[in-house]
Amino acid sequence: MATIRDVAKLAGVSVATISRYLNKSGYVNVETEQKIKKAIEALNYEPNAVARGLAGKKTNTIALILPDISNPFFPELARAVEDVASMYGYTVILCNSDDEGVKEKSYIEVLKKKYIDGIIFASNTLDSADVEQMTKKGIPVVCLDRVPPKQSCSVVRSKNREGAKLAVEHLLSMGCRKIAHIYGPQEFITAKERLAGYEESVKHLDWYSPTFMIQGDFRIEGGIRATELLMERHPDVDAIFAGNDLMAVGALKALHRMGVQVPGQVAVCGFDGIGMTEITQPELTTVAQPIYEMGALVSRILIKKIEGTLEADQTYELDVALVPRESTLRRNGHESS
Amino acid sequence: MATIRDVAKLAGVSVATISRYLNKSGYVNVETEQKIKKAIEALNYEPNAVARGLAGKKTNTIALILPDISNPFFPELARAVEDVASMYGYTVILCNSDDEGVKEKSYIEVLKKKYIDGIIFASNTLDSADVEQMTKKGIPVVCLDRVPPKQSCSVVRSKNREGAKLAVEHLLSMGCRKIAHIYGPQEFITAKERLAGYEESVKHLDWYSPTFMIQGDFRIEGGIRATELLMERHPDVDAIFAGNDLMAVGALKALHRMGVQVPGQVAVCGFDGIGMTEITQPELTTVAQPIYEMGALVSRILIKKIEGTLEADQTYELDVALVPRESTLRRNGHESS
DNA sequence: CTGAAAGCGCTAACAT
DNA sequence: ATGTTAGCGCTTTCAG
Numbered sequence: 189m190a191t192i193r194d195v196a197k198l199a200g201v202s203v204a205t206i207s208r209y210l211n212k213s214g215y216v217n218v219e220t221e222q223k224i225k226k227a228i229e230a231l232n233y234e235p236n237a238v239a240r241g242l243a244g245k246k247t248n249t250i251a252l253i254l255p256d257i258s259n260p261f262f263p264e265l266a267r268a269v270e271d272v273a274s275m276y277g278y279t280v281i282l283c284n285s286d287d288e289g290v291k292e293k294s295y296i297e298v299l300k301k302k303y304i305d306g307i308i309f310a311s312n313t314l315d316s317a318d319v320e321q322m323t324k325k326g327i328p329v330v331c332l333d334r335v336p337p338k339q340s341c342s343v344v345r346s347k348n349r350e351g352a353k354l355a356v357e358h359l360l361s362m363g364c365r366k367i368a369h370i371y372g373p374q375e376f377i378t379a380k381e382r383l384a385g386y387e388e389s390v391k392h393l394d395w396y397s398p399t400f401m402i403q404g405d406f407r408i409e410g411g412i413r414a415t416e417l418l419m420e421r422h423p424d425v426d427a428i429f430a431g432n433d434l435m436a437v438g439a440l441k442a443l444h445r446m447g448v449q450v451p452g453q454v455a456v457c458g459f460d461g462i463g464m465t466e467i468t469q470p471e472l473t474t475v476a477q478p479i480y481e482m483g484a485l486v487s488r489i490l491i492k493k494i495e496g497t498l499e500a501d502q503t504y505e506l507d508v509a510l511v512p513r514e515s516t517l518r519r520n521g522h523e524s525s
Numbered sequence: 526m527a528t529i530r531d532v533a534k535l536a537g538v539s540v541a542t543i544s545r546y547l548n549k550s551g552y553v554n555v556e557t558e559q560k561i562k563k564a565i566e567a568l569n570y571e572p573n574a575v576a577r578g579l580a581g582k583k584t585n586t587i588a589l590i591l592p593d594i595s596n597p598f599f600p601e602l603a604r605a606v607e608d609v610a611s612m613y614g615y616t617v618i619l620c621n622s623d624d625e626g627v628k629e630k631s632y633i634e635v636l637k638k639k640y641i642d643g644i645i646f647a648s649n650t651l652d653s654a655d656v657e658q659m660t661k662k663g664i665p666v667v668c669l670d671r672v673p674p675k676q677s678c679s680v681v682r683s684k685n686r687e688g689a690k691l692a693v694e695h696l697l698s699m700g701c702r703k704i705a706h707i708y709g710p711q712e713f714i715t716a717k718e719r720l721a722g723y724e725e726s727v728k729h730l731d732w733y734s735p736t737f738m739i740q741g742d743f744r745i746e747g748g749i750r751a752t753e754l755l756m757e758r759h760p761d762v763d764a765i766f767a768g769n770d771l772m773a774v775g776a777l778k779a780l781h782r783m784g785v786q787v788p789g790q791v792a793v794c795g796f797d798g799i800g801m802t803e804i805t806q807p808e809l810t811t812v813a814q815p816i817y818e819m820g821a822l823v824s825r826i827l828i829k830k831i832e833g834t835l836e837a838d839q840t841y842e843l844d845v846a847l848v849p850r851e852s853t854l855r856r857n858g859h860e861s862s
Numbered sequence: 863c864t865g866a867a868a869g870c871g872c873t874a875a876c877a878t
Numbered sequence: 879a880t881g882t883t884a885g886c887g888c889t890t891t892c893a894g
Binding site: 528529530540541543544545547548550551572573575576577578579580581 | 886887888889890
């Protein structure tokens, strides 16, 4: 592997000039430029990224910290992040935190030592102190969903409350009259907001009762159990709005086992818009978040921040969209009532 | 951030000693060891990974090159790789190649410049020349599925041919008599082997005909189209063995649309064992690969290779297992005939 | 057992 | 416009 020195020698100039040429920093004569170009080609020179990193404290590497890449929500997000990153010449380090603060901290330590340029957090454990500390240490951070106070970093999220309302409205418009909600763990801001949106939309309805809200765990199993509990408690519900798609899938499974028709007896609506919703039977109505776009946006913001072209930290709230499918399709619906 | 110099000064020894202590290379007196420990703690010293990388050409970073993290087969694999890597103190860079040689090559270039310690390929485009070149340049490589000739690198794969046979046997034992196969793109060695296994198992049966083998694309869409074509051509098939789970899901969808009962009229069996197979209706019988283990093994091997403790390159063929579920459950089956 | 010193390959003043 | 040079923070001979 040729070094910058070799190139300098062959081109008959100093290493500084080569460096300037490489980084387009400072002037360099057109003629010498040509000489340099030739030398580089002749030697098949490729600048060494590690040396650059050490000298310039910039590694063109970002990290993506998420709870678990095998949770179906994240692969698409990761794909988007990596796509954008590689488009801008950055490389992505993948970290699974399992939402455990300890793991997160330990990743952060490692990443700092590696002169990572920035971090994307798609995690819930992170507290604002951590974020501020990172920012203070000069490591740009961008978050997904989690909003640390004092706006110490940019945030990308989607309209959870509005999404929940969309779901309820849709179910009502399909003729449902007793709509239950399986909510996710309340440590998750998303779960909280969706629950709030649900409550807001239904609390003025005559059938409303807190017993229609059941806790789930954002996973299939939890959706199953919550549904069982719910159907026992309220055999008369005619719709379930689950706080995420995984729990909605669980609801589908549970209802099927009980012999309850979907959507005939009970309509089911999820939240997130992961691919799974298209392969269930019946296909699942869901409030889709623009997952890929969220990933793309979050990494574009991080890169801007790294390169110093970000005006100011901001919170971006992306629109969600109701995707109506079979699981909520009821004949007695009156969409245009 | 304290540097090794600061520690040396505070401990009253030279940087060389600190380095030896840090890397457990060379002797260091127990007493000085204590002094060093204290100094490190006092300064909260953390060795700089980039500097280490430059000086020692070892970055404790590996890369995982796969076709697409959003393809449901890969997240679990990636999770396993990252789990093992982080357990051994390595960090993982994620690369999506889309099975395009150009992208792969360009990743390799970048990774080389970053002094990556090794690469895991879960890709099909890579030709053996590339692998050998990498190996020659001193970058350890381990492959998934793809076996480059001359055994220039270790390979982890699973028993595709045997798996296909398991599938056919299972279908036969469930009473199926006309078993079709939707095979994947023949550039994929896995698709080829599964097809071969299928053919071997059925070619001696009286109903056998090449028209029972239909090409798919390893995705849901292709599974749907292939199934439509198949059912038109052979309305009398009573089982479909798909070359992977995604196509099996497609088959399920297509059959459902046509009003064909599964497993009543047609049984369906997939291959891979991805999570999706548990949420279809009916749940999908599949030949499960030990995906997580494959990822864990492949990364353990790579790390061994990096650390020079790997005896010799080898090909590891992991067992697959038939996971019987509803989609092949036929009353007229005689499991124990 | 420990220290001095020469890099690793590049960047960024500072000087010319 | 270009060259000189001092680092970046650590590893690793080679002496002692």
